[in-house]
Amino acid sequence: MVVDRPGGERMKQLWLVFSGVFILALLWWPLLLVGLGVGGVAQWWLPIARDRRRQRQRSEALADVVDLVIIAISSGETITGAIRLASVDGPPSVRSGFTGALDHLAAGGTVPGALQRAGDQLGSDYRSLTTALAQADREGSPVGALLIRLADEAANARRHRQETAARRLPVQMLLPLVFCSLPAVVLGAVIPLIIVSLRRL
16 A cells, blocks of 8 residues: 655645746746847847838839839920929839929929939939939930830839749748747647646656
8 A cells, every 4th residue: 555645745736836937937038038139139120121121112113103204204294394293193112202302403403413312312223214314304315215215124123023022932931930930839839748747747
């Protein structure tokens, strides 16, 4: 006949509590350090990511802006009128650049100077467009054929970026899969197994 010791059950409960606290302590400090590290990196990275996202939006909008300028020039608008149309009806990500060009004109600046200012604000993707329009304003040369070529190049570049982003998507999904699913598996499957095993001691 086996007689259990009076304090045996209590010792098992204390050991279970101690083991749970020990596991939580092991998990708490790494999670806290990771959280602090992620917060510091996010504070540094978010402005950079915001600028990159804004520039990507402007690059994506280039084909639409060129089409809008072609419509304006084809309908008899001047280059100033095309700038005004882009500042009002253009994609939201580029309106501020063309609005700045209009402000430059309102202050007495020249059309080439206004276009240079717009190109500097919108980025290198818009340099070909603004340079072509500035040259047409200075020399009075037709710009329709050049704008059509720029529209084709911008559309092809946007299509290439979209295809590249689609190919990169499976690789980008690995990071959240590893860092979100794996901790959930550990918390939901491994730790309960450990607790059950400790109860059977």
